[in-house]
Amino acid sequence: MNLQNIISEIEKVDPSINDRLDTRRSAMKQFANISGKIALAAVPLAIASMFNKAYGQTPSTVNDVLNFALTLEYLEAEFYTKIVGSPGYLTAPAVAQAALTKIKNDENAHVAFLKTVLGTNAVAKPNFDFTGNKSIAGGGPFTGYLTNYAVQLAMAQTFEDTGVRAYKGQAGNLQSNKTVLTAALQIHSVEARHASHIRYMRRALDAAIPAGQKPLKPWITLNYSGIEYPPAQANINLSFAGDEVTTQAGVNIVGIGGNSYIDAKAASEAFDEPLTKAEVLTIVNPFIIP
Amino acid sequence: MKKQSSPPLQEPMISEYGLQRRNMLKYIGAGAALMTISNACKKKNSTSGTVNLGSGDVGILNYAYALEQLEAAFYSRVIASPYAGISALEMEYMTDIRNHEVAHREFFKAAITGAAPASIIPSLEVDFSTINFTSRDSVLATAKAFEDLGVSAYNGAGQLLSTTANGTVYLGLAGKIVSVEARHAALIRDLISNGTFADTTDANGLDVPVRTPAQVLDIAKTYIKTKLDASNLPS
Numbered sequence: 401m402n403l404q405n406i407i408s409e410i411e412k413v414d415p416s417i418n419d420r421l422d423t424r425r426s427a428m429k430q431f432a433n434i435s436g437k438i439a440l441a442a443v444p445l446a447i448a449s450m451f452n453k454a455y456g457q458t459p460s461t462v463n464d465v466l467n468f469a470l471t472l473e474y475l476e477a478e479f480y481t482k483i484v485g486s487p488g489y490l491t492a493p494a495v496a497q498a499a500l501t502k503i504k505n506d507e508n509a510h511v512a513f514l515k516t517v518l519g520t521n522a523v524a525k526p527n528f529d530f531t532g533n534k535s536i537a538g539g540g541p542f543t544g545y546l547t548n549y550a551v552q553l554a555m556a557q558t559f560e561d562t563g564v565r566a567y568k569g570q571a572g573n574l575q576s577n578k579t580v581l582t583a584a585l586q587i588h589s590v591e592a593r594h595a596s597h598i599r600y601m602r603r604a605l606d607a608a609i610p611a612g613q614k615p616l617k618p619w620i621t622l623n624y625s626g627i628e629y630p631p632a633q634a635n636i637n638l639s640f641a642g643d644e645v646t647t648q649a650g651v652n653i654v655g656i657g658g659n660s661y662i663d664a665k666a667a668s669e670a671f672d673e674p675l676t677k678a679e680v681l682t683i684v685n686p687f688i689i690p
Numbered sequence: 691m692k693k694q695s696s697p698p699l700q701e702p703m704i705s706e707y708g709l710q711r712r713n714m715l716k717y718i719g720a721g722a723a724l725m726t727i728s729n730a731c732k733k734k735n736s737t738s739g740t741v742n743l744g745s746g747d748v749g750i751l752n753y754a755y756a757l758e759q760l761e762a763a764f765y766s767r768v769i770a771s772p773y774a775g776i777s778a779l780e781m782e783y784m785t786d787i788r789n790h791e792v793a794h795r796e797f798f799k800a801a802i803t804g805a806a807p808a809s810i811i812p813s814l815e816v817d818f819s820t821i822n823f824t825s826r827d828s829v830l831a832t833a834k835a836f837e838d839l840g841v842s843a844y845n846g847a848g849q850l851l852s853t854t855a856n857g858t859v860y861l862g863l864a865g866k867i868v869s870v871e872a873r874h875a876a877l878i879r880d881l882i883s884n885g886t887f888a889d890t891t892d893a894n895g896l897d898v899p900v901r902t903p904a905q906v907l908d909i910a911k912t913y914i915k916t917k918l919d920a921s922n923l924p925s
Contacts, residue, residue: 499885506888509895568865571848572858578849585845585868586896590888592872593897597887600880617786618877619870649801649863657796659789666789670797671866 462577465570467523468677469584470514472566474525475684476559477511480504482530483556488549496601503556503594510587517580527689530555532632540686541631550607553598554627554636560595561620562639562675562683567591569674592672602626619669638683643673741811743903745922747857748806750847753903753923754864755798756814757843760913761836762791763816768833773826780881787833787874794867801863805856815915830882837875838890839909842901844868850903850924872897 483489484504489497515522532540545551567588574581596618602609603616608628616626622644625636646654646667653667662670675683743752765788772781802810822828844864851857851864876887892898901909903920911918 495885499887502885502888506891506895509891509893513894513896564869568862568869571861571865575851575853575858575861582845582849582900583894583896585848585865586898586900588865589841589845589868589872589897590891590895592869593876593888593890596873596876597880600877600887615782618783619786619790619873648797648866649859650804651797651800653793653797656793656800659792659796661785662789662793662796666786667793669786670790670793670870672869673866674862 459577461573462580463518463521465573465584466514466518466580467521468570468680469567469587470511470518470523471526471688472563472680472684473507473510473514473587475528475687476563477504477507478525478528479530479555479559480507483546483552486546486552488545488547488552491549499597499601500552500556503597506590506594510590513583513587517583528687529689530687532635532686533689541629541635550605551629553602553605554608554629557595557598557602557627558625558636558639558683560591560598562680563591564588564595564672565639565643565675566677566680568672569676569680599626617669620672621665622668632686635683635686638679639675642675644668645671645673740917740919741814742919742921743811743923744809746924747852747854747860748802748809749920749923750850751798751802751805751860752809752811753847753906753920754844754867755795755802756811756914756918757840757906757910758791758795758798759814760816760910761840762788762795764818764821764832764836764913765791767818767823768829771823773829774824775826783877783881787877790870790874794870811918812916814918817913817915820912830878833878834875834882835909837871837878839901839906840871841868841875841890841897842899843903843906844871845897846900846902846906852924 480500480503484497484501489500492500529540530545531543533543542551542555545555567584571581571584571588574584599616599618609616609626610624610628613621613624613626616624620640620643623637623640623642625640627636629636644664646652646664648671653670654662654664656662656667743749743756765784768784769788772784776784799810821832845868848861848864851861875890879886879889888897890897899905902925903923907914907918907920
């Protein structure tokens with residue numbers, strides 16, 4: 401095992417790693433001291449503990465995560481608040497309207513909850529433009545969404561699946577606060593329930609699902625968005641990129657246990673993948689007016 | 691102890707999430723093996739016929755493995771003898787869910803075997819005598835109970851994992867699975883009554899209940915013949 405190499409690799413994603421580890425030289429020395437004293441098998445634990453010290457969680461980390469979550473919840477809450485009652489929504493069957501109203505209420509409850517938890521540290525609600533406008537004159541790629549039920553559901557699915565992956569990506573940053581971690585997990589699973597239902601609704605609607613990606617499932621198959629919407633296709637695809645993974649913690653899930661029916665689709669569906677904060681912000685930024 | 695082979699270093703080993711997954715198991719394996727040794731010294735002899743889930747992070751993995759065994763066995767039975775009048779769409783959903791649960795079960799089996807082979811629990815014996823597999827209502831009601839139970843179990847177990855590097859990796863893995871369980875739970879609820887996908891939220895929009903291992907196993911024991919001892923799990 402080559403620690404020098406590991407540090408070099410971390411450096412590619414985190415240029416400050418050497419500052420965190422004092423200096424590379426002292427880190428190496430520290431490591432040499434440790435590894436000289438303990439059994440070879442314990443070496444990975446020693447490395448882990450060294451990195452843990454470098455990446456310690458502080459309360460401000462927890463607040464950062466909560467404010468990130470709050471921003472996403474602001475976005476979802478305002479989106480559903482806008483579409484419930486809109487002309488597009490009014491074309492939907494009653495059971496679909498009830499479902500969107502239920503989700504709207506949940507997202508608004510998440511906003512209120514996170515604001516309570518954060519208190520005076522809560523970030524203010526940004527201004528949103530759900531046409532995805534930002535800098536496009538005359539309206540962005542989702543212009544007309546208020547009158548188009550199918551587009552509303554496509555947007556809802558993208559927001560929900562992104563939300564699930566976003567919370568998942570932050571769980572590790574909340575471990576220092578068990579109460580907050582548990583609450584975040586409780587929101588995370590609600591977002592997954594929403595995503596499942598929106599996908600169920602979209603399948604019944606059978607609109608704008610690409611031919612090669614049917615049938616649309618309540619779970620994410622490979623990196624399929626299940627959405628055909630050329631004006632914003634590249635951005636939509638970002639919400640599903642990387643979910644096609646079929647190996648978990650070094651274990652190949654395809655055909656696992658001799659069960660040949662677990663193909664790449666099933667293997668990818670069985671595990672939802674996280675998104676980093678940066679990846680999520682890239683996805684939602686077109687909807688946030690700076 | 692097996693000699694650990696060096697991971698390939700020409701590829702980036704560290705991503706923003708932590709170590710790259712492909713190499714993770716070896717890493718977990720070495721760390722957890724040590725934990726196993728220390729746990730083995732503390733662990734009381736289990737009562738005969740009782741399976742002790744163990745302690746620490748590996749205990750939590752065993753706990754998850756036990757639940758996934760239960761779910762996988764249930765859906766395997768549903769697929770082997772589907773309820774009367776099952777539609778093609780429902781058969782598709784049940785088959786997908788069976789595939790996911792078997793994948794989860796086999797994943798935990800492989801991961802725990804790699805990390806702490808001496809601590810993995812055996813295959814459990816299930817008891818489905820209270821379920822009428824010919825009845826749609828009975829099967830879907832059981833599926834709903836299992837899926838909601840799974841969500842409440844994973845949501846409750848997250849905080850029981852350690853803050854070590856391994857514990858954080860396990861939390862990440864549990865997170866990847868719990869949202870799939872929540873997707874299943876929502877779908878099963880919709881099959882029973884469309885629109886009830888998230889009728890589990892409290893006033894804050896949080897998924898409730900969150901259950902401790904003791905609470906979960908008390909519910910699951912109806913369906914698991916093997917006696918499970920969770921007394922050494924973190925609390």
